[in-house]
Amino acid sequence: MSSGPNPFVIGGGISGLSATYYLERSGITATLVERAPRLGGVITTEVVEGCVIEGGPDSFLAAKPWAMDLIRELGLDTDVIASNDDRRVTYIWKGGRLVPLPDGLMMMVPTKIMPVAVSSLLGWGTKIKMGLEYFHKPGEGAGRDRSVADFVAEHYGQEAVDYLAEPLLAGVYGGDPSRLSIVSTLPRFAEMEQRFGSLTRGVLAARRQTNSNGSPGGGALFKTLKGGLGQLVDAIRPFVKQVRTANVEAVERGRIRVDGQWADASHVVLACPAHEAARLVSGVDARLAELLAGVEYASSMTVAFGYRRQNLHHPLNGFGFLVPKRERNALVACTWVGTKFPFRVPDSHAVLRCFAQDGADVDELRRDLERIMGFKAEPAFTRVSRWPRSMAQYTVGHAQRVEEIKTRVARHPWLHLAGNAYEGIGIPDCIRMGRDAAAKIAKSGQ
Numbered sequence: 001m002s003s004g005p006n007p008f009v010i011g012g013g014i015s016g017l018s019a020t021y022y023l024e025r026s027g028i029t030a031t032l033v034e035r036a037p038r039l040g041g042v043i044t045t046e047v048v049e050g051c052v053i054e055g056g057p058d059s060f061l062a063a064k065p066w067a068m069d070l071i072r073e074l075g076l077d078t079d080v081i082a083s084n085d086d087r088r089v090t091y092i093w094k095g096g097r098l099v100p101l102p103d104g105l106m107m108m109v110p111t112k113i114m115p116v117a118v119s120s121l122l123g124w125g126t127k128i129k130m131g132l133e134y135f136h137k138p139g140e141g142a143g144r145d146r147s148v149a150d151f152v153a154e155h156y157g158q159e160a161v162d163y164l165a166e167p168l169l170a171g172v173y174g175g176d177p178s179r180l181s182i183v184s185t186l187p188r189f190a191e192m193e194q195r196f197g198s199l200t201r202g203v204l205a206a207r208r209q210t211n212s213n214g215s216p217g218g219g220a221l222f223k224t225l226k227g228g229l230g231q232l233v234d235a236i237r238p239f240v241k242q243v244r245t246a247n248v249e250a251v252e253r254g255r256i257r258v259d260g261q262w263a264d265a266s267h268v269v270l271a272c273p274a275h276e277a278a279r280l281v282s283g284v285d286a287r288l289a290e291l292l293a294g295v296e297y298a299s300s301m302t303v304a305f306g307y308r309r310q311n312l313h314h315p316l317n318g319f320g321f322l323v324p325k326r327e328r329n330a331l332v333a334c335t336w337v338g339t340k341f342p343f344r345v346p347d348s349h350a351v352l353r354c355f356a357q358d359g360a361d362v363d364e365l366r367r368d369l370e371r372i373m374g375f376k377a378e379p380a381f382t383r384v385s386r387w388p389r390s391m392a393q394y395t396v397g398h399a400q401r402v403e404e405i406k407t408r409v410a411r412h413p414w415l416h417l418a419g420n421a422y423e424g425i426g427i428p429d430c431i432r433m434g435r436d437a438a439a440k441i442a443k444s445g446q
């Protein structure tokens, strides 16, 4: 038996990296096992012809503190950049046109009357419903779990589902609002419904609260790093003292099997996707494995088309566009990278980053892009990143599933879970879950 704790962290994405980093900071060296030849998981940054190309995530929500906390600790704060919010316009493809999302919308919640009233995105029936929603009172069952589609339809009608909630969720989570849970995917809206009845009143009250707290109300929604999120992975790397490129095959109390060999392990942090965690714990806790296997995942891909700027005749006057399912061929969303973020694309170039379901045909995506944006040009480069079963989907009932998972895991004090399958899909939440797993191990003293 070894004298001190010898925890293993399985998975070298941001969740596992965060767990390993925080363990190291508390004086415990973990062994990180990652089966891919590189660390970072879905975070990958490449520089092509001077353009910073993100293959996976490109930014994180500034309102959640855990990414910024880590970035500050790593001394990267001077490299933090914000999205160019003064140039924020997101378009929706509707009826053969790119229609701007009305100003003042918070996802699908309107907070200003005039921009919605004059917008051609929504019909008068929806606009009137949106206005009347202000007078909703918390009804019986307010805040209960149901699909995002049902929730939005109850507040604003089906058109708001089709042209706001669906494209926004498909573009962010690769998700289907008729399957996703409101409580787990958009918990703040479920809470607002419970408290105020009306989401518009909830959002306005939250905004007043933020302003009266003295926090900068107009702070950027998204932040990232100048050199791309790969910078975060690179900065954590020196704190990963023991890393193995290998496939973990099973975990048990006190040991794990890596590439056919058993190794002692005081604790195990499973920071891999839940379907993988399910396989690894199947010999220890069959019910836990079943619960983990039940977390659904979506497969997605990003394709970055890089152009010489002089060949792309388009003003790129916004952050990009979303294509609602009703109008969709292959392309789900596109970011105009150089407009959304500074430092990413030199003036000589333009980068259009497309988001689609995994398996989409790259030529077809390009045809969609040219048709929607109305240009024809040969890309100078194309970069494709595929992410099979990488994005967890919080379907209706997810919160109960996670509660049961936590109860089962508590029976195995040596076992810890972190990752986007549980309590937050974005980078800040993944960092928080990794950090919390590290804190539990450090506290256990073994």
Ligand SMILES: Cc1cc2nc3c(=O)[nH]c(=O)nc-3n(C[C@H](O)[C@H](O)[C@H](O)COP(=O)(O)OP(=O)(O)OC[C@H]3O[C@@H](n4cnc5c(N)ncnc54)[C@H](O)[C@@H]3O)c2cc1C
Binding pocket: 010, 011, 012, 013, 014, 015, 016, 033, 034, 035, 036, 040, 041, 042, 043, 055, 056, 057, 058, 059, 060, 061, 246, 247, 248, 249, 271, 272, 273, 276, 300, 301, 302, 387, 390, 391, 418, 419, 420, 425, 426, 427, 428, 430
């Ligand atoms: C295309 C895309 C865009 C996104 N955009 C954003 C965004 O802009 N902002 C944001 O906040 N979030 C975004 N997300 C979500 C966020 O990036 C992810 O939820 C988060 O990075 C997941 O990190 P993770 O460490 O939990 O998992 P992963 O990054 O998936 O890492 C898990 C790792 O475990 C390894 N592994 C699995 N099984 C084993 C095994 N048996 N043995 C050893 N290793 C194993 C895998 O190889 C992998 O490297 C995006 C996700 C995707 C896919």
